Amino acid sequence: xxxxxxxxxxxxxxxxxxxxxxxxPISNHLYFYWYRQILGQKVEFLVSFYNNEISEKSEIFDDQxxxxxxxxxxxxxxxxxxxxxxxxxxxxxxxxxxxxxFGPGTRLTVT
Amino acid sequence: xxxxxxxxxxxxxxEGASLELRCNYSYGATPYLFWYVQSPGQGLQxxxxxxxxxxxxxxxxxxxxxxxxxxxxFNLRKPSVHWSxxxxxxxxxxxxxxxxxxxxxxxxxxxxxxx
Numbered sequence: 131x132x133x134x135x136x137x138x139x140x141x142x143x144x145x146x147x148x149x150x151x152x153x154x155p156i157s158n159h160l161y162f163y164w165y166r167q168i169l170g171q172k173v174e175f176l177v178s179f180y181n182n183e184i185s186e187k188s189e190i191f192d193d194q195x196x197x198x199x200x201x202x203x204x205x206x207x208x209x210x211x212x213x214x215x216x217x218x219x220x221x222x223x224x225x226x227x228x229x230x231x232f233g234p235g236t237r238l239t240v241t
Numbered sequence: 242x243x244x245x246x247x248x249x250x251x252x253x254x255x256e257g258a259s260l261e262l263r264c265n266y267s268y269g270a271t272p273y274l275f276w277y278v279q280s281p282g283q284g285l286q287x288x289x290x291x292x293x294x295x296x297x298x299x300x301x302x303x304x305x306x307x308x309x310x311x312x313x314x315f316n317l318r319k320p321s322v323h324w325s326x327x328x329x330x331x332x333x334x335x336x337x338x339x340x341x342x343x344x345x346x347x348x349x350x351x352x353x354x355x356x
Binding site: 134161163165171172173174175178180185186221225228229230231232233234235 | 273275277283284285286287290292331333335337340341342343344345346347348349
């Protein structure tokens with residue numbers, strides 16, 4: 131069964147460093163998303179992406195964040211200068227007819 | 242703006258007992274509703290979804306949910322819980338139109354199953 135994959139599973143970085151989280155969505159899906167879950171809190175929408183552009187972003191998704199689909203398979207989330215409060219689990223998802231499939235997540239720890 | 246409330250943060254049931262997890266939503270149009278399950282350290286697995294039609298929907302692992310428009314609810318049920326059902330359960334409402342696919346999640350309900 132096709133699935134969304136994410137790498138790495140765990141990333142540790144120092145405050146102020148740039149990180150890139152990678153995702154491979156399901157191959158025939160056209161809509162892609164990033165969500166985050168701070169420990170103990172609810173899953174929050176960050177951004178949606180369609181036709182090579184952002185279709186919607188939340189207030190969390192400020193200028194420090196960017197997304198890209200550099201080729202036909204990968205979908206990346208970049209955080210330019212990480213802060214302590216960026217520590218969270220980041221989930222990638224892709225969508226087919228309103229069914230959203232999530233990857234296993236990348237746990238980002240900012241020290 | 243859409244929102245989801247899961248009133249129960251933590252529920253404990255005995256194995257073999259029935260289960261109902263509550264979910265209330267707020268959304269201006271016909272909602273797209275989902276239940277996801279998350280085991281510790283794992284991603285989110287789709288249990289079931291409601292788009293339209295029959296208000297009682299069946300999902301995987303023996304779960305079902307009933308959409309009640311008059312109560313703005315989408316409660317998840319299982320007639321007999323197994324120890325492997327212990328996990329965190331999230332209700333979510335999905336948007337259409339220009340916000341296609343954007344999910345708003347509830348706070349989650351942690352399910353503990355006693356032997």
